[in-house]
Amino acid sequence: MLVYEERLKDSMLGRMETRLKIVSLLTVVIIFVSLKDRGLLALGVLGLAGAALATGIRPSAMVKKMLWLLPFTGLLIVLFPFFTPGEPVWTLSTPLFRLAASGAGVTKAVYLALRVVNAALAVSLLVQTTPLSKLLHGFRQLRLPGIMVSLVAFTLRYVQVFHDEIRRMQLAMKARGFRRGRHLLHRRSMQVTGLMLGSLFLRSYQRGERIYLAMLSRGYHSDSDCCGHCPPGARDWLTGTALVAFGLGLKLAEWRGLAIWL
Amino acid sequence: MALIEINNLYFRYKDGTQALRGLTLRIEGGRKTAILGPNGAGKSTMLLHLNGIHLAQQGEVLFAGEAVSRSNERQVRSRVGMVFQDPDDQVFSATVWEDVAFGPSNMGLSHKEIEARVHAALKATGMWDYAGKAPYHLSYGQKKRVAIAGILAMDPEVIILDEPVAFLDPRGKDTVFAILNELNRRGATVIIATHDVDLAAEWADDVIVIAGGRCLAQGGTELLVNERVIREAELRYPVVARIFQELPELELPVLPGNVPAAVAALRRHLFAVKGK
Numbered sequence: 001m002l003v004y005e006e007r008l009k010d011s012m013l014g015r016m017e018t019r020l021k022i023v024s025l026l027t028v029v030i031i032f033v034s035l036k037d038r039g040l041l042a043l044g045v046l047g048l049a050g051a052a053l054a055t056g057i058r059p060s061a062m063v064k065k066m067l068w069l070l071p072f073t074g075l076l077i078v079l080f081p082f083f084t085p086g087e088p089v090w091t092l093s094t095p096l097f098r099l100a101a102s103g104a105g106v107t108k109a110v111y112l113a114l115r116v117v118n119a120a121l122a123v124s125l126l127v128q129t130t131p132l133s134k135l136l137h138g139f140r141q142l143r144l145p146g147i148m149v150s151l152v153a154f155t156l157r158y159v160q161v162f163h164d165e166i167r168r169m170q171l172a173m174k175a176r177g178f179r180r181g182r183h184l185l186h187r188r189s190m191q192v193t194g195l196m197l198g199s200l201f202l203r204s205y206q207r208g209e210r211i212y213l214a215m216l217s218r219g220y221h222s223d224s225d226c227c228g229h230c231p232p233g234a235r236d237w238l239t240g241t242a243l244v245a246f247g248l249g250l251k252l253a254e255w256r257g258l259a260i261w262l
Numbered sequence: 263m264a265l266i267e268i269n270n271l272y273f274r275y276k277d278g279t280q281a282l283r284g285l286t287l288r289i290e291g292g293r294k295t296a297i298l299g300p301n302g303a304g305k306s307t308m309l310l311h312l313n314g315i316h317l318a319q320q321g322e323v324l325f326a327g328e329a330v331s332r333s334n335e336r337q338v339r340s341r342v343g344m345v346f347q348d349p350d351d352q353v354f355s356a357t358v359w360e361d362v363a364f365g366p367s368n369m370g371l372s373h374k375e376i377e378a379r380v381h382a383a384l385k386a387t388g389m390w391d392y393a394g395k396a397p398y399h400l401s402y403g404q405k406k407r408v409a410i411a412g413i414l415a416m417d418p419e420v421i422i423l424d425e426p427v428a429f430l431d432p433r434g435k436d437t438v439f440a441i442l443n444e445l446n447r448r449g450a451t452v453i454i455a456t457h458d459v460d461l462a463a464e465w466a467d468d469v470i471v472i473a474g475g476r477c478l479a480q481g482g483t484e485l486l487v488n489e490r491v492i493r494e495a496e497l498r499y500p501v502v503a504r505i506f507q508e509l510p511e512l513e514l515p516v517l518p519g520n521v522p523a524a525v526a527a528l529r530r531h532l533f534a535v536k537g538k
């Protein structure tokens with residue numbers, strides 16, 4: 001899940017000053033998204049994945065997180081080749097219809113996939129190495145509008161609430177002998193899952209409200225999430241510079257046309 | 263003047279449920295007060311008024327002589343801490359440490375001060391060794407202690423606990439009450455809401471009985487052996503009292519409601535027998 005992990009505290013990124021971390025990761029993502037070369041984009045993914053590994057995020061956890069993205073962008077990526085006009089590179093023929101994947105579409109899909117993975121890696125690097133309170137404080141110090149910071153705060157908190165609620169419901173269902181069907185179209189599984197989702201939203205809504213009350217009673221107000229202020233040190237600047245330099249290096253390579261061989 | 267005064271308070275939830283109907287009570291500072299009443303009596307609703315989560319719709323809630331209102335709710339919240347019934351509603355951060363730091367950072371304290379307070383609160387509740395753990399891996403009793411630590415770290419004058427020992431095992435209950443008694447000894451006002459008559463009889467200095475959104479009676483623990491109060495509030499006698507109800511031959515003028523009272527009554531009786 002997208003939450004801070006205490007064990008990453010002593011990693012390079014875990015120790016980095018928050019504002020600098022946010023800015024340098026954001027810069028890297030922006031640079032990557034602007035890359036027009038597939039090879040360089042892929043190199044960027046490798047670079048960030050390498051950084052995640054060096055930080056101590058397990059590869060299996062990384063892959064899992066990417067799977068979470070599938071429902072949102074996976075469909076788009078799969079459909080792109082078929083809906084983008086261009087030279088067909090592959091056709092699916094059935095008696096009823098013919099589907100042609102265009103070369104331009106495939107390229108577009110690959111770009112989208114690489115960019116999404118890049119952004120996801122950067123976000124998980126940031127969120128997993130930064131305690132929530134520090135992260136929000138960092139956003140505030142960077143003068144992000146209060147309402148946006150609150151949105152981030154509640155989203156991250158409620159992701160956890162949702163997750164907990166799902167865990168409890170699944171456990172209770174298992175305890176009464178429910179087993180998920182082996183395939184997605186298993187009728188009873190679908191029914192039960194639908195019911196579960198419905199009550200999940202209701203329960204999470206109610207719990208969310210109680211949590212909000214409990215937060216208020218501990219003095220929460222939209223401009224809180226505030227604690228001390230310490231400026232970045234030499235080591236922070238070094239890490240930040242290394243990150244941004246990696247991004248800039250790729251951009252430079254693209255600009256000077258050094259990437260033809262990739 | 264009592265520390266907390268509630269006068270003729272009415273409160274209706276959005277769905278139309280009238281939870282409080284003219285509640286009037288006072289709570290003295292520096293004491294241990296139990297709010298007693300059956301489920302649905304309005305205890306939780308009343309408590310949420312004490313630190314300004316709900317504001318009076320009709321009537322008034324006075325804290326230290328001042329009406330709790332939109333303009334001073336934040337200040338009141340830093341002086342009155344509330345531990346919710348379900349620790350899962352209160353404890354939501356990724357680590358225990360971060361969760362306990364939530365209140366103090368809302369108060370705008372310095373980083374150093376926050377660290378000191380979190381340390382003290384986790385030590386006082388015996389949860390220091392779990393500081394780096396994710397709360398959802400903890401047992402229910404441990405989560406409850408984290409929830410209490412989260413309030414202790416704000417160093418409030420008044421600490422309110424809604425059903426503090428519901429679902430706790432005997433050991434967990436003892437731990438919670440040891441923490442509460444220590445707080446009270448150091449001068450904090452402790453208020454708990456409960457439907458457990460035995461608990462109130464053993465622990466409280468003052469008892470307030472609520473039913474149907476109104477205050478039925480207010481006084482010492484002797485209220486808990488008062489036949490009218492027990493009946494009207496749909497409570498039952500404390501176990502200790504029920505034992506003595508079965509022994510009319512002792513001819514006690516009042517039923518003892520808790521262990522010290524029972525011991526005193528028995529001693530008196532035994533000496534009287536010996537004297538004959």
Ligand SMILES: Nc1ncnc2c1ncn2[C@@H]1O[C@H](COP(=O)(O)OP(=O)(O)O)[C@@H](O)[C@H]1O
Binds near residue numbers: 275279302
């Ligand atoms: N959020 C809410 N919305 C609507 N009704 C509520 C809500 N919370 C409590 N109630 C109702 O208000 C009454 C008093 O509830 P509560 O204060 O929780 O009682 P107690 O804590 O003494 O068990 C009950 O009838 C309850 O159903």
Ligand SMILES: [Mg+2]
Binds near residue numbers: 306307
């Ligand atoms: Mg209640």
